[in-house]
Amino acid sequence: MASIASDTNPKIKKRTCFYDLLEVPRDVTPAKLKKAYYLVARVHHPDKKGNTKEATAYFQEIQHAYEVLSDKNERAWYDAHREEILRGGTGGGDNNADNYADELDLNKFPTPGPFFTGDFYKVFGKMFCEIDSFEKKAYDRAGEQKKYKEAPLFGDDSSDSNAVLSFYNWWSGFTTKQTFAWRDKYNITQAENRRIRRAMEKENSKIRGNHRTSYAFNVRRIVSSVKYNDRRYEKILKEEEEKKEQAKIARMEEQKRVKEENALKKQQWLAEREEEARALQEARDAGLLSDEEVEFRLDEDDGYYGNNKKNKKKKKRNKKKKKKKQQHDNDDSVNNISNNVNNIKLKQEEGNIDVDNDNNNDNNNNNNNNNKNDDEDDDRLDVQKKRAIMIDDKEGKEEEEDEEVVVAPEKMECKVCKKKFKSHAMYKTHERSKKHIQKMKKLGFA
Numbered sequence: 099m100a101s102i103a104s105d106t107n108p109k110i111k112k113r114t115c116f117y118d119l120l121e122v123p124r125d126v127t128p129a130k131l132k133k134a135y136y137l138v139a140r141v142h143h144p145d146k147k148g149n150t151k152e153a154t155a156y157f158q159e160i161q162h163a164y165e166v167l168s169d170k171n172e173r174a175w176y177d178a179h180r181e182e183i184l185r186g187g188t189g190g191g192d193n194n195a196d197n198y199a200d201e202l203d204l205n206k207f208p209t210p211g212p213f214f215t216g217d218f219y220k221v222f223g224k225m226f227c228e229i230d231s232f233e234k235k236a237y238d239r240a241g242e243q244k245k246y247k248e249a250p251l252f253g254d255d256s257s258d259s260n261a262v263l264s265f266y267n268w269w270s271g272f273t274t275k276q277t278f279a280w281r282d283k284y285n286i287t288q289a290e291n292r293r294i295r296r297a298m299e300k301e302n303s304k305i306r307g308n309h310r311t312s313y314a315f316n317v318r319r320i321v322s323s324v325k326y327n328d329r330r331y332e333k334i335l336k337e338e339e340e341k342k343e344q345a346k347i348a349r350m351e352e353q354k355r356v357k358e359e360n361a362l363k364k365q366q367w368l369a370e371r372e373e374e375a376r377a378l379q380e381a382r383d384a385g386l387l388s389d390e391e392v393e394f395r396l397d398e399d400d401g402y403y404g405n406n407k408k409n410k411k412k413k414k415r416n417k418k419k420k421k422k423k424q425q426h427d428n429d430d431s432v433n434n435i436s437n438n439v440n441n442i443k444l445k446q447e448e449g450n451i452d453v454d455n456d457n458n459n460d461n462n463n464n465n466n467n468n469n470k471n472d473d474e475d476d477d478r479l480d481v482q483k484k485r486a487i488m489i490d491d492k493e494g495k496e497e498e499e500d501e502e503v504v505v506a507p508e509k510m511e512c513k514v515c516k517k518k519f520k521s522h523a524m525y526k527t528h529e530r531s532k533k534h535i536q537k538m539k540k541l542g543f544a
Contacts, residue, residue, distance in 0.1 A: 114159065115180065116162075116163035116166055116167055116176065117163075117167070119138070119159055119160050119163040120134050120135055120138055120160065120163055120164060120167070121134060121138055122134045123241070124177070124241040125241055128168065131164070131167055131168065132168070135160070135164040135168075138160055139157070139160055139161070139164075142156055142157055142160060143157060144157055171286060171287070171295065172287055175285075175286050175287060178277055178279035178282070179279055179280065179282075180239065201276070201278065201280065201281075201309075201313075202228065202229060202232045204313075204316050204317065204320065207221075207222075207225045207320070208221060209323065210222065210323050210324050210326075210327040211323075211327060214327075218327070218328075219252060219253065219254045219255060222252060222324050223251065223252035223253070223254075225320075226249065226252050226269065227251075227252075229317060230248065230249040232276065233246070233249075233274065233275055233276070234246055234248075236274070236275035236276040236277070237275055239277075240275065240277075242275075249265075249268055249269065250264050250265045250268050251265070252265060253265065253330075255329070255330065257330060259330070259333075259334050259337070262328075262330045262331060262334060263334065266321065266325050266331065269317075269318070269321040270318065270321055270322070270325075271318075272314055272317045272318050272321065273314050274310055274313055274314050274317070276310065276313070277306060277310075278305075278306045278309040278310050278313070279302075279306065281305050281306060281309050282302040282305065282306070283298075283301055283302060283305055284298035284301060284302055285298075286298045286299055286302070372540075374395075375537075375540040375541070376540075378392045378395060378541075379392075379540065379541060379542055382541070382542075383542070390513075392541060393513045393514055393516075510522060510524070510525035512525065512528055512529075512534065514534065514537050514538060514541065514543075515528070515533070515534055515537060
């Protein structure tokens with residue numbers, strides 16, 4: 099396995115990217131990489147360059163670049179430490195300060211608060227631009243320049259409220275693209291076998307994840323602190339509270355207006371009804387209209403805004419519930435009677451068995467007692483059977499009555515109120531109602 103660390107001789111001041119040496123992009127496939135290597139090696143072979151030391155050294159660099167990039171593990175490690183290696187580092191496992199040049203030190207920025215004395219918008223605007231520039235570099239290193247989106251600017255005291263909200267919405271959900279590969283503890287190219295290499299990769303991945311999470315959390319914490327001390331955001335919050343209060347007041351006023359409008363409509367409707375009834379009564383007194391015509395014109399419902407329909411539906415539901423309850427009670431009573439009849443039959447059978455046994459033992463002493471018991475059981479059975487027959491007859495009559503009501507209902511009609519009733523009793527009850535009496539008074543009948 100070729101070692102990348104062998105290319106980190108401090109005497110070599112300038113490093114060339116392996117991808118640039120082979121003249122391929124960073125997302126090149128292994129097949130295209132191999133083809134590009136053959137083409138570049140043919141052009142820069144020492145035999146074609148005069149066998150000079152410079153040509154030999156350059157050709158060796160090309161060979162080393164292909165050895166690294168053609169190996170899957172070494173290529174992944176090189177991609178993660180590319181910037182560090184180009185600066186002259188070893189790519190992990192050392193304490194060189196250059197290893198952390200890709201990491202932004204957030205502690206160097208001032209803390210917003212009551213003791214901050216600088217230009218708030220200038221200082222923190224510059225800070226957010228610097229953080230975003232490091233993210234742009236991370237996208238460039240990953241070869242994902244098209245996916246990079248520039249963060250909104252911090253602005254100044256005169257910025258629009260929409261721009262301020264857009265800025266804080268962007269940064270409140272900040273996540274970093276940086277890999278923090280320079281924080282790796284182990285160089286996986288120095289692993290003795292596959293098991294050790296996997297353990298190194300796992301430990302390095304854990305370290306990278308911890309630093310990435312900590313960095314993003316610290317940036318969001320700074321954003322929250324800046325937002326809390328931003329006068330523009332305080333102004334926006336106050337405006338939103340005022341809008342909510344105004345919307346609440348407007349909603350209450352609208353409800354009040356609708357309520358008053360409905361009350362006025364109701365009063366107008368009642369006045370129109372009274373005037374219409376008075377005009378019809380005068381026309382009837384003058385002989386212009388007959389009683390039937392007056393009754394026909396007063397055919398409007400007594401309810402207002404659909405109340406009469408609601409009452410009809412409610413009565414219909416109550417009627418269904420009452421009918422179901424009555425049917426359930428009848429079923430229970432029938433079941434109880436049938437159970438009693440069965441119990442009596444069982445007792446009678448047991449009594450007959452006892453009678454036979456006693457007759458075998460002593461026929462002369464127990465004949466009278468057995469006859470009495472049989473008579474009593476027969477009487478009880480006859481009573482229960484009669485009750486069951488009466489209940490069945492009653493249910494049959496009720497079913498016949500219901501069928502008669504459905505098929506050919508006998509309806510009573512009140513022509514004044516334009517209502518129909520199924521029985522004479524219901525009609526009599528309606529005649530004593532307050533609404534019927536009021537209408538009769540309006541027509542002059544009472």
